Amino acid sequence: MDLLALADFTLVARHGGIGRAARAADRPKATLSRRVAELERDLGVRLFERGTHVLRLTQEGRALFERTEGLLAELGDAATAIASGGLSPTGRLRVSAPLLFSQMALGKLAAEFTLRHPAIRLDITTEDRPVDMVEEGYDLVIRVNPDPDDTLIGRVLIRDRLVAVASPRLRRPSPGEVVPVVARASASESAWQLTTDAGDWQVQIDPILRLGSLIMIRDAVRTGVGAALLPLSLVANDLEAGVLARWGDAKTPPIEIWALYPSRRLLSARVTAFLDVLKAAFPLGHPEELARYMLADVPS
Structure with missing residues (x-):
């Protein structure tokens, strides 16, 4: 598969049309159209439904876009970091977390993370509802006793009761x-x-x-x-x-607080850095660690 053609397909899918993608990237429309057609030919499937004034992803196109957009973004981040002379994580990190855990720990933890990684723009949304990570653009979610999901993997942060x-x-x-x-x-x-x-x-x-x-x-x-x-x-x-x-x-099931991320994406340096901060705060995953963290002094 041609990686350049895949990148052009992702560009067109993100902007919702060849014309808009061409203007955003300052690329010729004919080049983008040809690359998408070549990718469809190589894969043997239609990736877009083409109307007179609209271009919509097919089911196969949507599946390909969801799996490749994050991968290409992470490859771009890595290339940018190497070109700038280091591998320090940069960019935006979107996290969704439940209300109680956010109130107990995430204000101070988010500040500690930002002090360690000032090049990352951390954005934490507090909500107890299940979220669709891909559709809603989250890099990591924190959830209490999440339902099994083949598309997500992660680790237990706290085992409470x-x-x-x-x-x-x-x-x-x-x-x-x-x-x-x-x-x-x-x-x-x-x-x-x-x-x-x-x-x-x-x-x-x-x-x-x-x-x-x-x-x-x-x-x-x-x-x-x-x-x-x-x-x-x-x-x-x-x-x-x-x-x-x-x-x-x-006598009820244990309460498990999980950090989850998509299983089909490379783990970005931003997510890894955030997981490292969580692990350092709660190394054993005991509920008493979370209680002590609430009382711990803010680092000077």
């Missing part, structure tokens, strides 16, 4: 006693299944307050209004300081 906590002022319930709790707005359970050093324990609960944020729930629980199930990383510092008491661990 839910724990039942309450203010020391709130008396631990006797067997069969109903406990006032602060719950998430979407929660529907009527009992907690907990495990302790003394064995398993079922706690009947009465959600007297429902809140939409785990940080809001933690702050409410501190007042003694009720107990709550919260990630250990969010309450470890309060448990150590005696602000909260731990009743037990919830």
